[in-house]
Amino acid sequence: MSAMLEIKNYTKSYGSGKKAADNVTLTVEAGDIFGFIGHNGAGKSTTIRAVVGVLDFTEGEILIDGHSVKTEPIECKKVTAYIPDNPDLYENLTGIQYLNFVADVFGIGAQEREEVIKKYADEFEITDSLGDLISSYSHGMKQKVAIISALIHSPKLLVLDEPFVGLDPKAAFKLKEIMHEMCDKGTAIFFSTHVLDVAEKLCNKVAIIKQGRIIDVGTMEELTEGHSLEEVFLEADNEEK
Amino acid sequence: MKKNNILLKTLLMSTSSFNIYRHTTDKKKKGKIVGGFIGLLILYAMLMFYFIATCIGYGKFGLIDSAPELCALSISAMAFIFTFFKTNGYLFNFKEYDMLMALPFEAKTVASCKFLYMYVKSLGWYMSISLSMMIGYGIYAKPGIITYILWIVLSFFLPIIPMLIAAFLGFLIARVSAGFKKTNIIQTILMVLLVLFSFSIRFILEDIFRNNKTEDVLNQMSGITGNASGYYLPAKWFADAITKSSISSTMLLIGVSVLLFIGIFALVGRSYRNINSSLKNHAASKSYKMTALKTRSVQNSIAFKELRRFLGSTSYLVNGGMGQILCAIAGILVLIVGFDNALVMITQNAPFEHSVVRPAIPFIVYFFIGMVATTACSPSLEGKNYWIIKSLPLDMKTVYQGKMLFNMYITVPFMVFGILCLCISSKTPFIESVLYIILGIALCAFSTAWGCVCGVKHLKLDWENEIEVIKQSSAVVIYMFPNMILTMLLAALSVFLGRLMDNRLLTIIFIMFEGVLASLCYLRVMALAKKNK
Numbered sequence: 001m002s003a004m005l006e007i008k009n010y011t012k013s014y015g016s017g018k019k020a021a022d023n024v025t026l027t028v029e030a031g032d033i034f035g036f037i038g039h040n041g042a043g044k045s046t047t048i049r050a051v052v053g054v055l056d057f058t059e060g061e062i063l064i065d066g067h068s069v070k071t072e073p074i075e076c077k078k079v080t081a082y083i084p085d086n087p088d089l090y091e092n093l094t095g096i097q098y099l100n101f102v103a104d105v106f107g108i109g110a111q112e113r114e115e116v117i118k119k120y121a122d123e124f125e126i127t128d129s130l131g132d133l134i135s136s137y138s139h140g141m142k143q144k145v146a147i148i149s150a151l152i153h154s155p156k157l158l159v160l161d162e163p164f165v166g167l168d169p170k171a172a173f174k175l176k177e178i179m180h181e182m183c184d185k186g187t188a189i190f191f192s193t194h195v196l197d198v199a200e201k202l203c204n205k206v207a208i209i210k211q212g213r214i215i216d217v218g219t220m221e222e223l224t225e226g227h228s229l230e231e232v233f234l235e236a237d238n239e240e241k
Numbered sequence: 242m243k244k245n246n247i248l249l250k251t252l253l254m255s256t257s258s259f260n261i262y263r264h265t266t267d268k269k270k271k272g273k274i275v276g277g278f279i280g281l282l283i284l285y286a287m288l289m290f291y292f293i294a295t296c297i298g299y300g301k302f303g304l305i306d307s308a309p310e311l312c313a314l315s316i317s318a319m320a321f322i323f324t325f326f327k328t329n330g331y332l333f334n335f336k337e338y339d340m341l342m343a344l345p346f347e348a349k350t351v352a353s354c355k356f357l358y359m360y361v362k363s364l365g366w367y368m369s370i371s372l373s374m375m376i377g378y379g380i381y382a383k384p385g386i387i388t389y390i391l392w393i394v395l396s397f398f399l400p401i402i403p404m405l406i407a408a409f410l411g412f413l414i415a416r417v418s419a420g421f422k423k424t425n426i427i428q429t430i431l432m433v434l435l436v437l438f439s440f441s442i443r444f445i446l447e448d449i450f451r452n453n454k455t456e457d458v459l460n461q462m463s464g465i466t467g468n469a470s471g472y473y474l475p476a477k478w479f480a481d482a483i484t485k486s487s488i489s490s491t492m493l494l495i496g497v498s499v500l501l502f503i504g505i506f507a508l509v510g511r512s513y514r515n516i517n518s519s520l521k522n523h524a525a526s527k528s529y530k531m532t533a534l535k536t537r538s539v540q541n542s543i544a545f546k547e548l549r550r551f552l553g554s555t556s557y558l559v560n561g562g563m564g565q566i567l568c569a570i571a572g573i574l575v576l577i578v579g580f581d582n583a584l585v586m587i588t589q590n591a592p593f594e595h596s597v598v599r600p601a602i603p604f605i606v607y608f609f610i611g612m613v614a615t616t617a618c619s620p621s622l623e624g625k626n627y628w629i630i631k632s633l634p635l636d637m638k639t640v641y642q643g644k645m646l647f648n649m650y651i652t653v654p655f656m657v658f659g660i661l662c663l664c665i666s667s668k669t670p671f672i673e674s675v676l677y678i679i680l681g682i683a684l685c686a687f688s689t690a691w692g693c694v695c696g697v698k699h700l701k702l703d704w705e706n707e708i709e710v711i712k713q714s715s716a717v718v719i720y721m722f723p724n725m726i727l728t729m730l731l732a733a734l735s736v737f738l739g740r741l742m743d744n745r746l747l748t749i750i751f752i753m754f755e756g757v758l759a760s761l762c763y764l765r766v767m768a769l770a771k772k773n774k
Contacts, residue, residue, distance in 0.1 A: 049339065052342075052343040053342060054338070054339045054342045054343055054518075055514075056515045056517075056518035073347075073348075074345050074346075074347060077343065077345035077346075078345045080343070082339075082343040084340070084343075087340065088336050088339065088340055089337075089340065090251065090254075090255035090337065090705065091255075091703055092254075092255050092256060092257070092260060092261050092703070092705070093251070093254060093255050093260065097251075097254065097260075101247065101251045102344065105244060105247055105248075105344050105345065105346070106344075106345070131264065132264065133261060133264050133265055135703050136265075
């Protein structure tokens with residue numbers, strides 16, 4: 001399988017010299033569902049934001065589908081979709097206006113966008129609300145609109161930051177289904193989560209990050225070796241102390 | 242280009258009241274939008290009336306040829322100031338940065354669209370100035386049709402160059418600040434320094450242009466605008482294009498605007514991600530050790546929370562605290578140069594007895610401090626965090642008291658300091674000085690409570706960018722205009738009555754008047770708090 005996301009020696013330092021991410025190296029291949037786990041403030045979101053081209057970084061290289069995030073950001077973003085943990089959507093647009101905006105940016109044809117929006121809006125049961133202002137949506141509904149907007153251009157790499165926060169159980173189940181479907185079609189999925197049960201059931205690969213450094217990475221089988229992911233995580237965490 | 246259009250259209254739509262009106266089912270919200278629109282039309286009409294009247298004044302004294310220069314300079318000055326204060330918040334450090342930058346937009350596309358968004362949103366103000374002056378010019382100069390066409394077309398380009406200069410300065414400040422650990426603090430300091438520098442430049446220029454023998458104020462104004470446009474070439478190009486139908490000046494204004502736009506955003510685009518990364522991300526030191534914690538009263542605790550918000554936002558600090566900084570500097574300067582010399586400088590040697598100005602001292606200081614009140618925007622600034630206050634076991638009365646207390650904390654010390662400096666410098670008798678200080682505090686109380694009335698009455702929590710509520714919300718505009726007019730009237734009245742009656746008695750009357758106004762506003766806030774419970 002080809003590498004869809006390669007993070008090589010990625011380091012993000014702040015003015016104080018403190019490192020939010022320190023020499024992070026990992027590879028996500030096409031068809032992978034890669035879980036990125038760690039404590040609050042471990043460096044998950046910092047890494048994810050650098051991957052999607054939002055955050056500048058100090059050292060290292062991040063490649064998406066062979067393109068460098070630093071030197072070819074547009075090529076990278078064309079094949080990537082990002083769902084932040086707390087999506088800041090335009091509150092005074094309606095759901096459909098926002099989705100149309102994203103579809104316009106990716107140059108998606110009218111028929112194709114209609115099909116995709118209808119499919120996922122029906123699945124997430126928000127079709128009726130698409131004409132309402134986003135400011136009237138609940139957190140979960142905003143999250144659903146952000147998810148649909150991320151799927152609109154059939155990305156090769158889907159990056160999600162805590163995607164299950166705020167979703168109702170049905171929507172969370174639907175999202176997991178969609179992730180599996182996309183993975184079967186060859187999309188690489190890279191997501192952060194605190195919910196170890198979800199990661200264990202969903203992912204084929206996992207990386208554990210602590211204080212900006214990767215302390216364990218590999219396939220789920222390699223990492224767990226018959227134990228639960230929770231046990232592995234706690235053990236790795238204790239060893240590092 | 243296509244992506245620019247998509248993004249610009251979306252940015253405009255995302256803050257368009259018309260879009261909200263179309264899609265909301267909330268009748269109260271619809272009513273507010275209509276009310277806001279009518280208020281805006283009234284403000285446009287007032288502005289147009291003022292500029293038409295200015296042109297008529299110029300026309301009557303045979304100075305109508307200066308109108309195009311005055312128009313260009315007025316718009317340029319407004320565009321520069323408004324843009325400079327909005328750069329941080331609109332161009333950098335905006336809320337939806339992550340969402341936009343994760344989409345396949347080039348950094349320069351995002352930056353330039355944000356700039357164009359600022360341009361389109363403020364174009365109404367500039368056009369109302371320009372078109373009203375065109376009407377005034379047309380009445381007296383009776384130009385041909387080509388002049389009107391040129392005036393209208395070039396009006397669209399007039400604000401671009403000053404806006405670009407302001408945006409570029411904002412960019413330079415952000416770029417420099419990005420290299421420091423405390424990015425926001427450095428950015429705030431640099432912005433304040435630049436504003437102070439701009440003020441000093443204004444005085445230096447006025448000094449250069451000033452002709453002491455000029456008796457006619459309009460003639461002097463006309464001379465100043467003429468000289469200024471000699472230094473600020475775009476104003477000269479505009480004036481030449483209008484008065485001489487100069488094609489080269491027309492092309493220069495359009496060409497330089499376009500080229501500057503392209504050049505600046507090519508440059509800004511290069512560092513855009515780096516600047517925003519620095520502004521939006523802060524390292525956690527993780528070095529806190531649990532120590533004894535201070536306890537405060539609820540109101541003080543809210544005031545302290547407001548202080549943290551104030552100090553944590555460059556836009557809030559620069560807009561809300563600039564008056565206080567200028568007041569302190571002006572106070573020290575007056576102490577150094579002396580009250581009489583300061584008046585000579587300000588009034589350009591106008592022949593009058595300087596002591597007549599003394600009763601207006603509290604109002605002069607209030608012009609620095611009272612034109613912005615944090616209470617006008619702080620209720621709206623809660624934004625998405627409004628739930629925190631609403632979910633706490635507090636009544637809104639206490640919340641607003643805390644917010645008012647904060648405004649008093651940041652205005653009263655500067656007010657007292659400013660008045661003291663002016664009183665010492667003007668050798669005001671002790672009792673009079675004490676009364677001026679009391680009047681100053683009463684003015685602060687009025688400003689605080691009136692600001693809070695406006696802030697609560699025109700609460701806007703669903704903002705996209707904090708600048709919307711700090712600088713251009715209905716609450717801020719409604720606070721500022723009556724406040725400014727009332728202060729001007731009272732200042733004039735104090736000078737006029739000061740010659741007819743005892744200053745101490747006059748000041749006591751003003752203290753009582755301001756006290757009553759402040760109390761009425763406070764009671765209104767309490768009534769609104771009860772309603773919003």
